[in-house]
Amino acid sequence: MISLRKISRHYQQGGQQLAALQDIDLEIGPGEYISIMGPSGSGKSTLLNQIALLDRPTSGTYLLHGRDVTGLPDDEQARIRRENMGFVFQFFHLIPRLSAAENIEIPLVLSGVDSVLRKQQVAKAMLSFGLQDRSTHRPDQLSGGECQRVAIARATIMHPGTLLADEPTGNLDQATGKQVIDLLEQLNRQGVTLIMVTHDPAIGERASRRVKIVDGRISSDA
Amino acid sequence: MRSTDHLRLAAGAITAHPARSILTVLGIMVGIAAVILLTAIGEGVRLYVLAEFTQFGTNLIAVFPGRNTTLGISGATISTIRPLSLDDATALERLDQVTAVVPVIQGNARIEYGKLGRRSMVLGVGAGVPEAWQMPVASGSFLPGDNPGTARTYAVLGDRMRKELFAGVNPLGKRIRVGGDRFRVIGVMAPKGQMLGFDLDDTVYLPVSRAMEIFNREGVMEIDILYESKARAAYVEQRVRELLIARHGSEDFSIVTQDQMLEVLDSIMNILTLGVAAIGSISLLVGAVGIITIMTITVTERTAEIGLLRALGARRRNILLLFLGEAVLLGGVGGIAGTGLALGIILLLQILVTGLPLEIAWNYVTTALLFSLVIGILSGIAPAIRAAALHPLEALRAE
Numbered sequence: 290m291i292s293l294r295k296i297s298r299h300y301q302q303g304g305q306q307l308a309a310l311q312d313i314d315l316e317i318g319p320g321e322y323i324s325i326m327g328p329s330g331s332g333k334s335t336l337l338n339q340i341a342l343l344d345r346p347t348s349g350t351y352l353l354h355g356r357d358v359t360g361l362p363d364d365e366q367a368r369i370r371r372e373n374m375g376f377v378f379q380f381f382h383l384i385p386r387l388s389a390a391e392n393i394e395i396p397l398v399l400s401g402v403d404s405v406l407r408k409q410q411v412a413k414a415m416l417s418f419g420l421q422d423r424s425t426h427r428p429d430q431l432s433g434g435e436c437q438r439v440a441i442a443r444a445t446i447m448h449p450g451t452l453l454a455d456e457p458t459g460n461l462d463q464a465t466g467k468q469v470i471d472l473l474e475q476l477n478r479q480g481v482t483l484i485m486v487t488h489d490p491a492i493g494e495r496a497s498r499r500v501k502i503v504d505g506r507i508s509s510d511a
Numbered sequence: 512m513r514s515t516d517h518l519r520l521a522a523g524a525i526t527a528h529p530a531r532s533i534l535t536v537l538g539i540m541v542g543i544a545a546v547i548l549l550t551a552i553g554e555g556v557r558l559y560v561l562a563e564f565t566q567f568g569t570n571l572i573a574v575f576p577g578r579n580t581t582l583g584i585s586g587a588t589i590s591t592i593r594p595l596s597l598d599d600a601t602a603l604e605r606l607d608q609v610t611a612v613v614p615v616i617q618g619n620a621r622i623e624y625g626k627l628g629r630r631s632m633v634l635g636v637g638a639g640v641p642e643a644w645q646m647p648v649a650s651g652s653f654l655p656g657d658n659p660g661t662a663r664t665y666a667v668l669g670d671r672m673r674k675e676l677f678a679g680v681n682p683l684g685k686r687i688r689v690g691g692d693r694f695r696v697i698g699v700m701a702p703k704g705q706m707l708g709f710d711l712d713d714t715v716y717l718p719v720s721r722a723m724e725i726f727n728r729e730g731v732m733e734i735d736i737l738y739e740s741k742a743r744a745a746y747v748e749q750r751v752r753e754l755l756i757a758r759h760g761s762e763d764f765s766i767v768t769q770d771q772m773l774e775v776l777d778s779i780m781n782i783l784t785l786g787v788a789a790i791g792s793i794s795l796l797v798g799a800v801g802i803i804t805i806m807t808i809t810v811t812e813r814t815a816e817i818g819l820l821r822a823l824g825a826r827r828r829n830i831l832l833l834f835l836g837e838a839v840l841l842g843g844v845g846g847i848a849g850t851g852l853a854l855g856i857i858l859l860l861q862i863l864v865t866g867l868p869l870e871i872a873w874n875y876v877t878t879a880l881l882f883s884l885v886i887g888i889l890s891g892i893a894p895a896i897r898a899a900a901l902h903p904l905e906a907l908r909a910e
C-alpha cells in the first residue's frame with residue numbers, strides 16, 4: 290500500500306521556485322496497474338521518483354504499508370528500494386562491462402545473497418524471460434528489446450511488490466515496445482503492482498487506472 | 512554486500528580497461544622498485560663499509576696523539592703535546608686484559624730488490640699485527656717482538672709487494688732495500704685486499720723503531736690496543752686513559768674505540784639509506800598521482816553506474832568501498848609487481864656482477880609493500896568519497 294499525502298517537490302532554479310509537484314494525494318493498492326500520463330515536463334518522472342524513494346519531497350508525507358518513510362535515513366531507504374521495488378528505465382541502465390547474467394545478478398549481490406543461490410535464481414530468471422542463450426552476452430551484443438528484458442529480469446529478481454517503469458518503451462520500436470508491455474502486464478497479473486510512466490496514450494490507456502498530470506497536479510484519476 | 516563481491520566487482524572494473532590499468536600499475540611498480548633498489552644499494556654500501564671497518568677485529572681501541580673531539584688525527588696542536596712513544600706502547604702492554612699492542616707509523620718509501628724497485632707504503636708496526644688486525648701470515652713468520660732499540664732489520668711483505676718484486680722467486684731470506692736501509696725478508700702476509708682505498712697488500716712491514724728512523728719521526732702515529740673479547744670496552748678505555756695521563760701529565764691524546772667508530776659510521780650509513788629511500792619515494796608519489804587521476808576519471812565515467820547501483824539499493828558505504836577497493840588493488844598489484852621486479856633485478860645483478868655492494872633491505876621492502884596499499888587508499892579516498900556522495904538521481908541522469 291502506497292499513500293502519498295500532500296507531496297510537493299519544488300526546485301530552486303535561478304532564484305525562482307519551480308513547483309514540479311504540488312500537493313499530490315495518491316493511494317495505490319497492492320496489485321494495481323497504474324499509468325501516469327501527461328505532457329512533457331508535467332512532473333511524471335518527479336512523481337515516480339518520489340514513489341521510488343529516489344528523491345525526497347519538499348513537503349508532504351509518504352506512507353508505505355502504513356509506515357512513514359518520508360524522513361528515513363539514506364541507507365534505510367536504500368534497503369526499502371532493494372527489497373520492495375523494481376526499476377525499469379527508458380535507457381535500460383545496464384552496466385556495459387558486465388554480462389546479461391551479471392547485470393541481472395546485481396540486486397542479489399547488493400543484498401549479500403551467496404553466489405550458489407544467486408546463480409540458481411539468475412538462471413531461472415533468464416529462462417523465464419527467454420534469455421537463456423544470452424547469459425554471457427554483454428549489453429552491446431544485445432538488441433534493445435533484449436536489453437529491456439534483461440533490465441526487467443533485474444527489476445524482478447528480488448521479487449519486489451512494486452515495479453516502477455519510466456517510459457520503458459521510449460527507446461524501443463513499436464513491436465518490441467509491445468512485447469515489453471506484454472511482459473510487464475504479465476508480471477502485474479501475477480500480483481505485482483505496476484506503475485508506469487508514459488506519454489504514449491495507446492500504452493497508457495491499457496492500464497486499469499490512469500492518472501493524468503498537468504503542471505505538477507493530478508488532473509484526472511480514473 | 513559481501514567483501515568477496517566487493518573485490519570481484521573492483522577487479523572486474525580494473526580489467527575492463529586493461530591498457531590504462533597496466534599503465535597505472537606500472538607507475539606504482541616503478542616507484543616501489545626504485546625504493547627497494549635504492550635502499551638495497553644503501554644497505555649494501557652500509558654493510559660493506561661496516562665490514563671494511565670490522566675486518567681488523569672489533570676488540571680494538573686506537574690511541575692517537577693530540578686532543579680532539581672528532582675522529583682522526585689532529586694536526587694543529589701536534590708540536591705542543593708529547594708524542595706517543597714506544598715506551599707508551601710498552602707500558603700499555605702491561606695493562607690488565609690487554610692482549611696485544613701495536614704501535615703504528617706509516618710512510619712512503621722506495622723499495623728495491625736487485626734491479627727491481629717501486630715506491631709504496633711502509634708500515635712500521637709491532638709484533639702484534641697478525642693478532643690485532645686479524646691478518647694471517649702466508650709464509651715465513653711476522654716481525655719478532657724485539658726491543659725497540661735493538662730491533663733486527665727484518666721485513667715482512669704484503670702479497671702484492673711479493674708478486675711485484677719476487678715474481679717466481681721465494682722471497683724468504685732475500686735482502687731488500689727500504690729508503691736506503693737493508694732489510695731481510697722473513698715473511699709474507701696473506702692477501703687482505705683494499706681498505707678504504709689503501710692497498711694493504713702493496714705494503715712492506717718493518718719494525719716500528721726502524722721505520723721511525725727512516726722517516727725521522729719522534730713518536731708513533733697511532734697505538735692499536737687489542738683487548739680480551741670478554742673485557743668491556745669502556746673499562747679498557749678508562750684504564751688506557753688513566754695510564755697515559757699518568758705518563759704524559761695531561762690528556763694530550765685521543766682514544767677511539769671500535770664501537771664509537773662503528774656507531775658513527777652506522778648512523779651515517781643509515782641516513783644515507785633513508786636519503787635514497789626518500790629519493791625513490793618521489794617516483795612513488797608520481798605513481799600515486801597516477802592512481803588519483805585514473806580513479807577521478809573512472810568515477811566520472813561511471814556516474815550512471817553509481818546512480819544505478821544506488822537506485823538498486825546499494826548503500827553509500829558500498830559505493831565507497833567499491834572504488835576504494837579499485838584504488839587499493841591498483842596500488843597493491845603495483846607494489847607486488849614492483850617488489851618482484853626489484854628482487855629480480857637484485858638477484859640478477861648479484862649473479863652477473865660479483866662483489867656488488869647490494870643487500871636487500873627487508874624492512875624497506877615490507878614498508879614499501881604496505882606503503883603501496885596505503886598509497887592506494889590515500890589516492891582512492893577522495894574520488895571514492897565523491898562517488899559515494901553522488902545523489903542517485905543526478906547520477907542516473909548522467910547518461
Ligand SMILES: Nc1ncnc2c1ncn2[C@@H]1O[C@H](COP(=O)(O)OP(=O)(O)O)[C@@H](O)[C@H]1O
Pocket residue numbers: 300301302307308309327328329330331332333334335336
Ligand atoms: N533536478 C532538477 N532541477 C531543476 N528542475 C527540475 C529537476 N528535475 C526536474 N525538474 C523540472 O521539474 C519539472 C518536471 O520534470 P519531470 O518530472 O522530469 O517531467 P516529465 O513529466 O517530463 O517526466 C520540469 O519542469 C523539469 O524541468
Ligand SMILES: [Mg+2]
Pocket residue numbers: 333334335
Ligand atoms: Mg520524464
